[in-house]
Amino acid sequence: MNSMYFTEEHQLFRKSLQDFLQKEIVPHIDKWEQTGTIDRFIWKKFGDMGFFGIKYPETYGGLDLDLFYTVILLEELQKVNSGGFAAAIWAHVYLAMTHLNAEGDEAIKQKYLVPSIAGDKIGCLCISEPFGGSDVAGMRTTAVKKGDSYVINGSKTFITNGVLSDYLVVAAKTRPELGNKGISIFVVDRESKGLSATKLNKLGWRASDTGEIAFDNVEIPANQLLGEENKGFGYIMQHFALERLIMGINGHARAEFALEYALKYMSERQAFGRTIDKFQALRHTIADLYTDMEMCKTFNYAVAYRLNKGEYVVKEATMSKLRSTKMADDVIYQCLQFLGGYGYMEDYPMARLLRDSRLGPIGGGTSEILREILAKIIIDKKEYKEAT
Numbered sequence: 001m002n003s004m005y006f007t008e009e010h011q012l013f014r015k016s017l018q019d020f021l022q023k024e025i026v027p028h029i030d031k032w033e034q035t036g037t038i039d040r041f042i043w044k045k046f047g048d049m050g051f052f053g054i055k056y057p058e059t060y061g062g063l064d065l066d067l068f069y070t071v072i073l074l075e076e077l078q079k080v081n082s083g084g085f086a087a088a089i090w091a092h093v094y095l096a097m098t099h100l101n102a103e104g105d106e107a108i109k110q111k112y113l114v115p116s117i118a119g120d121k122i123g124c125l126c127i128s129e130p131f132g133g134s135d136v137a138g139m140r141t142t143a144v145k146k147g148d149s150y151v152i153n154g155s156k157t158f159i160t161n162g163v164l165s166d167y168l169v170v171a172a173k174t175r176p177e178l179g180n181k182g183i184s185i186f187v188v189d190r191e192s193k194g195l196s197a198t199k200l201n202k203l204g205w206r207a208s209d210t211g212e213i214a215f216d217n218v219e220i221p222a223n224q225l226l227g228e229e230n231k232g233f234g235y236i237m238q239h240f241a242l243e244r245l246i247m248g249i250n251g252h253a254r255a256e257f258a259l260e261y262a263l264k265y266m267s268e269r270q271a272f273g274r275t276i277d278k279f280q281a282l283r284h285t286i287a288d289l290y291t292d293m294e295m296c297k298t299f300n301y302a303v304a305y306r307l308n309k310g311e312y313v314v315k316e317a318t319m320s321k322l323r324s325t326k327m328a329d330d331v332i333y334q335c336l337q338f339l340g341g342y343g344y345m346e347d348y349p350m351a352r353l354l355r356d357s358r359l360g361p362i363g364g365g366t367s368e369i370l371r372e373i374l375a376k377i378i379i380d381k382k383e384y385k386e387a388t
Contacts (some may be wrong), residue, residue, distance in 0.1 A: 005068050005301050014072045020049060021080050029082045032207040033352070036199070037164065038088055047119020052093050056101055060109055061117040067308035070094075071249055071301070078253035081349045083356025084207030086250065091160035091208075092116065094246055096123025098239050099169045099185060103227035112167055112187055124161035126170045126213055127236060129154070136171070136236060137180035141215065143172035145222070150174075150186065152218040158363070162211020163197045166190050170215075171232050183232035186224050194218040204355030237384065240365070241317040245303055247364050248320030251328035251357075252297040258328075258353055259290055262335040265342075282338065289331045296324040314384045315377050322370045325360030332357045 006014075024045055032038050046052055054069045056062030063069075073093075077086035100113040100123070115121040132138045141154025152172055156162070168188045175182030188195065194216040199209055227235055263286065266277035276282055303316040336343035336350040343350045361367040376382040 005305060006072075010068055010072060013069055014076065017051070017072065017076050020045075020051075021076060025080050025085065029080055029085060029207065032085060033082060034206075036084075036206055036209060038085060038207060038209075043092075043122055044119040046089065047117065052097070052119055053117040055093075056097065056113070056117055060101075060114050067304050070246075071304050074246060074249045075253040075256075078250055079257045081257070081352060081356075082207045083250075083254070083352075083359065084202075084205035087160050087205055088208040090246060090250075091125065092123050092165070094242060095125035095160075095239075096165070096167070096169045098242065099125065099226055099235065100187065102239070103185060103235055104187070105223075107223065108187060108226065121166040122161055122164065123167050123169060124159050124165040124211075126156040126159050126162070126168050128156060128158045130157045130212070136183075136233065139171060139173060139183065141170070141172040142176060143174050143184060143186060145174070146219070148222050149219045150222060150225070152186070152188070152215040152220065155212065155214050157212040158200070159211045159213055160205075160208055162213055163199050163209040168195075168213065169226070171236060174229050178230065180233040182230050183236070184229050185226040185232040185235055186220060187226060188215075188218065188220055188224065192218050192220060204352070204357075204359055206352075206355075237314075241307065241312065241314045243364050244317040244321040244370075245300065245307060245313070247360060248296070248300050248317065248324035249304070251321070251324030251360050252293055252300055254353060254357055255289075255293040255324075255328040255331040256297070258332045258335040258350065259286070259293060261349055262286075262338045266338055276338070285334060289334055292327050293331055296320075296327050300324060312385070315374065318365075318370050318373050321360075321364065322367055322374070325357075326367065328357050328360055 028039065050063055051073060053062030054065045054073060056064065058064050074090060077089060097113060097116050100108060100116065104113060112121060116123055127136060129139050129141060131140060141152065141156065143150040143152045152170065154172065167190060170186050170188050171183055172186065173182050174184040195218050196214045197211040199211055202210055263277065266282065267275055269276050300320050303313050303320050307313050332350065332353050336354055339348060339350055342348050345351065
């Protein structure tokens with residue numbers, strides 16, 4: 001199956017990435033989980049290895065590789081067993097940088113995209129708000145034009161890299177009376193006057209810094225606008241397919257990691273004179289879980305293949321996130337049970353995996369919102385089109 005999508009070059013990339021993660025990342029993970037701060041030098045190492053640039057143009061220091069290199073990056077990041085570390089990396093590469101690349105002019109790309117690919121600057125994407133959550137159109141943050149500047153007021157929350165990033169890609173209403181037709185997107189420097197961030201205390205994803213951001217008359221140059229004024233909602237929707245597919249891929253990858261760990265444990269753990277992988281009840285549960293994981297993985301690869309060809313796959317990517325994140329929760333819940341009392345111990349990987357996985361059906365659009373989007377497509381025959 002995999003040979004349909006992965007070439008020998010892909011496999012070599014996977015191996016070099018695995019080696020890098022084991023050598024450079026895994027030894028630090030427990031410390032980052034405790035401190036909630038990822039050491040800055042790691043970002044530069046990622047940049048030097050080219051991992052931040054795999055999908056970006058060579059003009060800006062990228063490698064311009066197909067989407068299956070991204071799939072590999074996402075899968076392997078899940079297997080270091082820190083959802084927070086993985087999220088910090090992919091939020092920078094695929095949330096913040098996606099907007100810089102797609103909507104930024106040449107000056108913005110030179111100032112922000114080039115150093116982002118190099119690992120010298122870290123970005124975050126600020127869409128969710130304390131009163132809005134998944135309701136993008138309901139945002140209250142405003143950006144008012146004043147001469148050659150915009151003045152931003154409002155707040156954002158649940159922002160990955162929200163405290164430690166160097167710049168913020170911010171959605172705000174430039175014409176509030178137009179609802180979702182009046183949203184624009186800006187890039188804002190961290191040191192801008194009137195910008196403050198508070199770190200949030202989370203159940204899981206402990207290694208990443210998740211922030212609540214306040215904008216108090218933050219004045220930015222007008223040329224920090226990304227794309228056209230009032231076109232922001234279309235830009236956000238345009239990139240949701242990739243974000244949802246990313247979270248779907250993360251789901252199948254962490255479920256696969258949990259199953260691999262559980263199977264190894266079960267092959268060594270003995271009860272009543274035999275290893276517990278010989279008990280029929282557990283064997284059959286594994287068969288079910290593995291089937292669910294493999295079906296999600298196969299579907300996700302098929303969607304990635306279509307997205308890589310330039311197809312608009314918002315329906316399929318929404319299905320990917322909805323199903324794969326739920327599947328991952330179910331698989332990891334059961335895998336923790338296989339470990340018995342050890343599953344509940346912080347010294348074993350399942351406890352962290354369970355906490356980290358639980359954000360899957362919440363972040364990047366809740367499962368409830370995704371079901372409503374799918375219902376509109378399936379029942380009401382609503383068509384979501386690419387932004388033009």
